[in-house]
Amino acid sequence: MKKSDLFRELVENRRSNRHFSPDIEVPEESVLSALTLAHLSPNSSNMQLWGFYWIKSENLLEQMTPLCMGQSAARTAKHLVVFVTRQGLWKERAEWNYENIKKSIVGEPTKLNKRGLSYYKKLMPIIYRHDPFGFNNLFRKGIVFYKGFNKSFMRFESHADQRVMLHKSCALAAQTFMLAIASEGFDTCPMEGFDAKRVKKLLALPKDAEITMIVAVGKGTEKGIHGERTRVPLDQVIFTR
Ligand SMILES: Cc1cc2nc3c(=O)[nH]c(=O)nc-3n(C[C@H](O)[C@H](O)[C@H](O)COP(=O)(O)O)c2cc1C
Structure with missing residues (x-):
């Protein structure tokens, strides 16, 4: 298969899945490999002002659920990764x-x-x-x-302006991570529905850390797909000059 076809397939098949299978584990190597690729993401001035907090302990995962507003993606996740910016570094x-x-x-x-x-x-x-x-x-x-x-x-x-710059780079890392997880045959759900103050406290994040998003990881189920994928027509988003 051509590289471009592989990439297209990956992007077209990635969906935000909000309900992960309780029976299928995601190997730690898959998450580590995806995080390692996220680390290669483009970032402003190569300053790498980010941190990826990987939550894999059952106890912490449980405590994270209410802080992610009880979302089923968080509740059923096998791993959570909290992507944060680190201006202080x-x-x-x-x-x-x-x-x-x-x-x-x-x-x-x-x-x-x-x-x-x-x-x-x-x-x-x-x-x-x-x-x-x-x-x-x-x-x-x-x-x-x-x-x-x-x-x-x-x-x-x-x-x-500084915060926007930091979150741009961090969001790119999150996207690389999600595509890498998709390439491993697993699914993700990016989340901004969380209580940032409480998550920061629970994970003892550094004072300057700001959470860009939290990504839930697992083996997606049909129940986790909330309908057809929809996008506005391309002519509403692609403009030529
Ligand atoms: C920054 C960001 C935050 C998001 N937050 C949530 C969230 O809190 N809960 C949720 O269920 N989905 C969340 N999503 C997923 C979007 O709803 C989803 O990407 C969008 O509906 C498009 O669907 P698709 O990812 O399946 O293509 C978020 C996505 C992004 C990029």
Whole structure:
């Protein structure tokens, strides 16, 4: 089978399944393999400001059900994976990227090397630094106004902009994970119906962590498919210019 046909089949057959079989286990290797692939997802500046919390203990799974509003996907899941953003790791990850570039330099640094080093040393702090009083937002607003006055400049100012950026990358990881689980012959249901505050407390998530979504994993059943898959017509979402 052609790669494109395999991929099409995978995407077309993936459904959000909300009721998993109680009798069929999902091997830990399948989940680990899917998480390993999720880790390869594209992400902003390769900062990898995310964390994947894999819940496999029966006791924790049980405690998670009411926190996921009693949804049957959570209640019947064999595993849950909580995808979180980690803005608080920005310094560490910028340094990690910086050191990787430094290590890769042989002889005189090239223009690209220098640009990379400056990117992680100078630009990342401007983009990711956050303070509760909004001083950094004001600083970014000033830069955007000045630099963007008469030429193109990235409109990136507020903490909301930072959060959107982090959740974009994390959601891509969740999607890679769901497709990988589908390729293992199992099913998933992404969920945003949960009590984020209580989940954070139960899992002792770091203070800066924000949950992008929780993905339930199991062997889907017919009961778990709530009707035909529907999408609005393509001409309402694909626009050419
Ligand atoms: C970010 C996100 C959050 C979702 N939250 C829930 C949820 O809390 N409960 C649920 O049953 N389905 C949830 N879904 C699944 C969607 O309802 C589902 O993807 C959509 O109806 C399309 O169906 P399909 O995935 O089978 O193609 C969520 C999907 C996404 C992407």
